[in-house]
Amino acid sequence: MSALTNFPPDALLQASLEVAMAPVVGPVVLAVSGGRDSMVLLQAMARWAPERIAAVATFDHGTGTFATEAASLVAAEARRLGLSVVRERSRAPGHSEAAWRAARWDFLGRIGRAFKARVATAHTRDDQLETVIMRLLRGAGTRGLAALAAPSSVVRPWLGVSRAELARWAVTEQVTYLEDPMNISRAFLRVRVRHELLPALETATPGFSDQMLAIADQAATWRRDVEQYVEAIGVAVAPTGGRASCPAAAIESTTREGQAVLWPALCARAGVTLDAKGTRELVKFTTGGRCGSRILVSGGAVVLRRRAAAGEPPGERFEVRRASSKRSPAGAPAWSGAPEALPPRFGPFRWRRLLTAPSSESLAEQDLWTMGLPRGEPVALRVWTAGDRIRTAGAPAGRRVTRYFSEAHVPALDRSTWPVVLVDNELAWVPGVCRALAAPSRPGRPELIWYRCEPEFD
Structure with a gap:
């Protein structure tokens, strides 16, 4: 995923959009924060593919004046371009990067489903590199190192484009945007990786960034191969999400190493992110669990072994069920x-x-x-x-x-x-x-x- 720097900004961005949008069926919802990269995405899509925009979605995290001003800028610019805009403010502002990300993606997911459209974000090559380094620091394996390049329903037109290229286009086209003050706050890991760790690693090992991106590309290719294999073994996903199952024999027939690859992929279909401990426990469960037995894994999710239901191929199946985030009523008789x-x-x-x-x-x-x-x-x-x-x-x-x-x-x-x-x-x-x-x-x-x-x- 090397940056493309030998093309004029117009040609580079237009080509990136065309490549990203070619396999997408139907419209997209643009996730726009008000920052430079997302405002460039808004302007570029409005210029070269306006018919593909279902709506512009912007989320106010409720963290202060900047968040509100950024959402207002997005709404005003989207309307000026004649686009539909959906704006929402968080009712319970989070206090961490993880909380903000979860709230934002909950919002984007709801808007995407409402418009029956995929979500498009402005993640760049630099975002991918930072995400890979952060995952390395957290001990991620091959699956995690694919990072933003992993198979996903999210459309990321700028993933092969650097921030510097987007900045050049923003200057040329006089794109209006706001600079998030959190982008320079060392309180956040991503900012420390961006401004301290990555420059030090690149100085110590010239070409380090390109090497990490190449590893991420290889991991993404591997993940696509795994996803194709999982699809081929007969995985079924509940229409409402939260549940996924496959024939038990499909996992049993592989080696323990193969099972350690397939279980995270199956769990991901139910929206469950499996940690290393959960993977080890499920490998044991593969051969030790009898029909009707269950095991709890990451985040309260449960994996069970059951008989095939009506309409499913005969035999036993492994099923993953994601824990519900909604609690039951407080106990009044129903x-x-x-x-x-x-x-x-x-x-x-x-x-x-x-x-x-x-x-x-x-x-x-x-x-x-x-x-x-x-x-x-x-x-x-x-x-x-x-x-x-x-x-x-x-x-x-x-x-x-x-x-x-x-x-x-x-x-x-x-x-x-x-x-x-x-x-x-x-x-x-x-x-x-x-x-x-x-x-x-x-x-x-x-x-x-x-x-x-x-x-x-x-």
């Missing part, structure tokens, strides 16, 4: 009424009314998915909350449900949607996990209406 009217579905669970009472054998202690609800007594159904307690035969004084979850090996990822049943305002049943000491399905109670709860996680 449904209440007579037991005869229990809703047929509640979250990822079905409630099937049984026509006859089950046999005493099927009501053995281990069958916790079936229970009788007393006719005429008020019943409520809601999701579990962290403070729930239940009185059982083993703990008549009461015990937190979360402990029963742990004993039943219910992963943390699934608990936020797990139902609990209350009879006469007392917790009586956690399907598949435990029943209360006074559960109405015990012998000697009046006529009961029997239900079986059927989870649909697998």
Whole structure:
């Protein structure tokens, strides 16, 4: 990814745009911050490819006057060019580079989905180099060293262009922009890498920057090869994101080294970034995990081994589920009424009314998915909350449900949607996990209406 310096700025930037946009189907949302590089992207796209712009998106991080002025500049310039603009201000300003980046990408992702368009950013060759060095400092492997050149839905027209080239064009075309004061603050790692570490490394080893970029290019090529292989083994991704699965045999059939390559790629399809420890644990899980077993990995995500569902090729599959960032309601009943009217579905669970009472054998202690609800007594159904307690035969004084979850090996990822049943305002049943000491399905109670709860996680 060497910088192209033998072309006039106009020709260089136009060619870079054409190459980047050629494989893109449909329009793009321009991510514009108000800084020089992104304002050059705005002006260049408006000149050479205005029909490809769905909207201009600018995000005010809420960090002060500069952030607001930058967003105002973007909005004014986009409107002057006759472009649609979407502007948003953070409701909870972050205090770190990671928090700002997460908030910005959440915004850009929402706008891209709203316009059914890919997001285009103004990342440059210099940004790529700095990102590679920062990832090296954090111990990244081959996958991470691809950095901004990794396969992605994000369009980056300037990734082969240096900041110096964009600066030349900005001067020639008199592009208006604002210089972010954070770009010179040594409080941020990227700024220290840019102004201190990289110049020192280049002085000590002339050509160091080009060597690092060449390594990143090789890593990006390797990642593209891995992605093609993962696609070929039959990976399925949920339409709403957050889940991805593949045939278990596809990972089992490789070596341990191959599994260490495939697991991060599969997890990435579910939006999960796997660390080194998680990768090692999943390599062990590949051969040690039985059907129905689960393991927690980075960020609370869960990986499970399950049987193929209807419509999937037969056999067993590995599935990755990303932890949800949204918490469940605070515990108010989601449904209440007579037991005869229990809703047929509640979250990822079905409630099937049984026509006859089950046999005493099927009501053995281990069958916790079936229970009788007393006719005429008020019943409520809601999701579990962290403070729930239940009185059982083993703990008549009461015990937190979360402990029963742990004993039943219910992963943390699934608990936020797990139902609990209350009879006469007392917790009586956690399907598949435990029943209360006074559960109405015990012998000697009046006529009961029997239900079986059927989870649909697998």
